[in-house]
Amino acid sequence: MRKVIEQLSARPSSDGDGVKLLRVFGGAQPERFDPFLLLDEFGSDQASDYIGGFPPHPHRGFQTITYMLQGKMEHRDHMNNIGLLNDGDVQWMTAGRGVIHSEMPKQTQGKMRGFQLWLNLPAKNKMQTANYEDVNANKIPEFDIAGSKIKAIAGQTSINKKQIKGYFDVEDTRPLYLDIHIEPGDKLNIQTQNEHNVLIYVYQETIQIGEDKTLAKAQTISRLEKHGDVLIQSYADKPAKVIVLSGKPIEEPIVQYGPFVMNSQQEIEQALQDYRKGILT
Template sequence: MNQINVQEQIVARPASDGDGVKLLRVFGGPQLQRFDPFLMLDEFGSEQAEDYIGGFPPHPHRGFETVTYMLQGKMEHRDHIGNVGLLEDGGVQWMTAGKGIIHSEMPKQTEGMMRGFQLWVNLPANRKMIPASYQDIAAGDIAVHQLAEGTVKVIAGRTRVNDTELNGYFSIADTEVSYLDISIEAGQSMHITVPTQHNAMIYSYQGQIQIGDNRVNSKAKTLSRLSGQGKVVVENPTDSVARLLFLSGKPLQQPIAQYGPFVMNTHEEIEQAIQDYQAGVLTD
């Protein structure tokens, strides 16, 4: 079995989006091919209402999918199709923007903690203009597996953790995305199988872990991009629980052109998306 080790580490940086929502940009921006098929990951989390109360008023998307995973809090989704959904503790919203969607994500609380993640997943060229769709999945519908070493919540994909095959709620044909939320108990370790030819990443968001055969340290708020195929060992050398996201996906290996909320394959397609939005026909 080939070794899997850390190829690159990125520390999440403060940013803001929507109507002044404070967040951490884990990755995104230039050189997106190295994350293929993923485009961006944000972490948001605050007990201060002023950090999130502005929410994300109506805005457009085209050409990719957004996955919002709420650890704690309440957020309401509304879109031009007529979908309305309330994302609550542990719930997941999987939205395919396709040819175009205009939606809002607004807090349904005025105090207390709001914490979660938003992941952007690219669509292949032949599916970028499919009709938009949306799913709102409650926490109770997503499998959580209790292992001796900790817990694994399987949001998407099929993978193996400590030689136990786990299946997620979502199965994404084009990119075969695996999306796991993992808690590792103090002093324990887990082996995660990275599917052949996938790009894989681990985002440590609570506590500290060590990754790979060379035991690279990863503190909280650090993304580790992996290289190699086979199994990656993740250890928790501390005396408290560590939490992390594991992401893997099959690269599309297609050109990426991005302008804000639009992700296409060429600059001409981006110009068309802007024109369509300005003309009010993005979603037609």
């Protein structure tokens, strides 16, 4: 079983037009999380924390996966796409050579909560045509194992010897993206590929990771060793909620400037020039 080699606490931040969020990881030493670049958790029942949303902004060179736990968010982009995410829905957007889009709340009261994950693209695919897919919650596969609930957004694995297959499958980075609700007393053995990076983010209560039962508290992300499977189990007598991520490292240079992620500073400069000239896309 893999052991925990690093733990980080999500830190308060803001993005867009003042949207308050928790930055789980992103920024310094991105190769540690390869192929993942960033994970944000947003969540508040105060409209003032999210109402400004994310007005039109560009991206190039990676993919964004938006997973709504609760609330309504509207997507609009330069391709005239309009999509509305509701409770449990997922949007998988490939920015590729460029997309300009907005993500705006379609509610003025109530709770909004969810995650946005950034997944890198290899150099050969960074300049592909942009596209996106909205998926209703009822299309995301769900599994019940030993009393625990697993929502499989992406990838394939085996949990307690039961086969799990998510909705999305990405060939280059083979991402695994699971939302797991662990009941008290449950223990889950998750099969993972050797050499793939594995990240576990707890967003409610506390769990234990590995045979040494390393504690992982709410709003903490754990990075694991690169060999072996993953063992997670409940702690105390309360259900816990966990995001499990795994992916094949791209192992290419990562150069990021805000919403652009490329392989060299020259490519970043080109993205900036393209955006200023209105030819990013």
